[in-house]
Amino acid sequence: MNMTSEITVAGGKVAQACEMKENMPDPAVMIQVSGLQKSFTLHNQGGVSFEVLKGVDLQVDSGECVVLHGQSGAGKSTFLKALYANYSVNEGQIVLRDGDELVDITSAQPRRIIALREQTLGYVSQFLRVIPRVSTVDVVMQPLLDLGVDKGICEEKAKTLLSRLNVPERLWQLAPSTFSGGEQQRVNIARGFIVDYPILLLDEPTASLDAKNRKVVVELIHEAKARGAAIVGIFHDEDVREAVADRLVDIRAV
């Protein structure tokens, strides 16, 4: 209950904060999902509509790693994308903690979500969205650079991550568009871990990585947990899942 004062510090800017405080009073709670419902309607295919998520509730605390499981097509990935505001939802709330503020991303303005993604909310998928002409090292350090961190520090951190993930140094100054799938994936992971996001969403980052690199990713996740990040992930590899998960949450197909 001592949270109330902290929320007030946020300065009454966000009306949601006041509404939220009863739901999420504990400063350790980073993610609070309640009553989430999501369905897709395919207007151009006869208006078919199917429900993917229904009545999903989830709470994730700081320093906790929650792994989603359930069979393929159960909506794990949809849920993760909804947490990133990449997918909209039909019903329910997704409240994320951004410092002293609580933000319901199902109703927040786009620029609020963008600000949240820049500093608080990280997302790593297995696919790298390649930006033409930009070198690997620049791709990796861009999110940190965007926060106004000194370029030298960004570059240093990017190189450390790339070498930990065994991306050969000769590739660093090349644009990753011509890299192999595995190399691109590791570049993407480096990019996802360059900022110490308080909330981290991992969508099968280890898929098709070899054991050596999977181990590195596990280390990175442990480090993120140690600094207090709340992590939600999807992992198909049993070993990774067991190494990182504090809790398994079943997302069932409706």
Added chain:
Amino acid sequence: MSSQLSSQLNKPATQTAGAEGYNFAYLDEQSKRMIRRAMLKAVAIPGYQVPFGGREMPLPHGWGTGGMQLTATVIGEADTLKVIDQGADDTTNAVSIRRFFAKTAGVATTEHTADASLIQTRHRIPERQLRNDQILIYQVPIPEPLRFIEPRETETRKMHALREYGAMQVKLYEDVARFGHIATSYDYPVMVNDRYMMDPSPIPKFDNPKMNQMPALQLFGAGFEKRIYAVPPYTRVVSLDFDDYPFEVQSWEESCSICGSDHSFLDEVIMDDAGNKMFVCSDTDYCRERVEQGFTAENPEGQQGLTPEHNQVQQENKKQDDTKAEEMAL
């Protein structure tokens, strides 16, 4: 038709001189009134281009019809007219226009700048400083200084109205970029009374400083584009430039081969097929006057032991200069 007829009927009885069958100075009185109104507006808003209903003159556009309409409008029986073309009184265009008014208005004409009350000019300002009882009328081919950068008339009018003259500077920028200095040597844009950008007609930029605070009234007429603009006596006229590339006028290493002048605008004249050339004053009257005063190419400082005639000319000049000084002081 009817306006022509009525102007014939309204022809003032006093204006008897001139060719039979024409109104005094060719133009009918209604047209003159219309042009006078436009002129008054032009004088009231220095540098602003006033549209007017340009009339057909008995010679083609481009031969000075704009200037002629202004001259026809302001000329009176007591006036003495001088017409110059590129500084010379004896070129075809100048001679034709001078004869035209001698015939249609019966006015006195002169080649002497000092004796003229009205001077119509193409492409020059006389070297001798003009007085405030004289009027200088320019023939203008393209009145819009912004035309080269903005082809739309609606847009240039707006630019004038809102004083958006940055684009004009582009022309000078291009000069410096290409030639290392502002190479525009005639038609050099000026700012009038700190308000309107004006095209001074294709006079050499050598003449631009003469426009500033000139005692004489300056009228500009563009016949083809039907525009009149004016610079009233003693008005500030500033040539555009850059802070680091200030406005400069042309200068010559040579001096006039006839009068020895080293301070007037010189024309280069090719003498033969071998490419030999000489430089002479573009202002023929000024050159003649200097020769009469005893200046020659051999004696550019002037001769000693002048004839009484020379003394008289010099005294006149001096008197004129004194009057000028008084006027300036006022």
Added chain:
Amino acid sequence: MNAIQNVNGQPLKGGKDTSAERQAGKWQDDAPLLSVRDICKFYAPGKGCGDVSFDLYPGEVLGIVGESGSGKSTLLSTLSARLQPDSGQVIYNSAQFGELDLYACDEAERRVLMRSEWGIVHQHARDGLRMNVSAGANIGERLMAVGERHYGSIREKAEEWLTAVEIDTGRIDDRPSQFSGGMQQRLQIARNLVTHPKLIFMDEPTGGLDVSVQARLLDLLRNLVSQLGLSVIIVTHDLAVARLLAHRLMVMRRGEVVETGLTDQVLDDPQHPYTQLLVSSILQN
């Protein structure tokens, strides 16, 4: 790039909105730069745009997408004070004049905005460039228009901006007609950015360019937009361009806005039938 100064004379890099505090407070900056209320402009039923309202905040990039004839360009013209709408208001928060109702204010103020706080990048470079004067003069014109009268410093700034848009400074005295399409487009961008505008309107800036040239231009635009903290309204029919540049999207069809939202949300989880059709029509690679 380092040498470029912002309006206050600070170096570009230091002056950009990327300091951590600024970044943190960015979204909270409550005053919108541009407020659009119920804009309508129809040439004929279904031709034009109707009932458009939105706020654009400092540093935001808004993409307007839709097929040809959907009213995108009409909307852009009304937003950028070039086409009087039938009804509605566009209010711009000007650094010089305060809040300006674009179609109720003095035309003089509007024109000052156009050459100082705003930039317009046209689809066809020849609409946005003076083809008969040099590249340097094209960049310098806006500087001269706001009162710069020192040739040396105009030239210096022109060179800096040529470098910033990756054009060899040796081409400074060449005319845009001697440039390739991509270079012309980059020159147009430099010409607009030289007075450090706050808001840029772009109409299909990559239209008509080769794919390789497009990529380079997009990368350049993306960097400049984030480095200079520009607000941008960009009209494009190319969803890949929209994804790369825009923070959020407005999808238009037959003059109406059918869907708005965060760019990746609109593209990855489109709700409206038309948006779904548009997204599903993209070739996958």
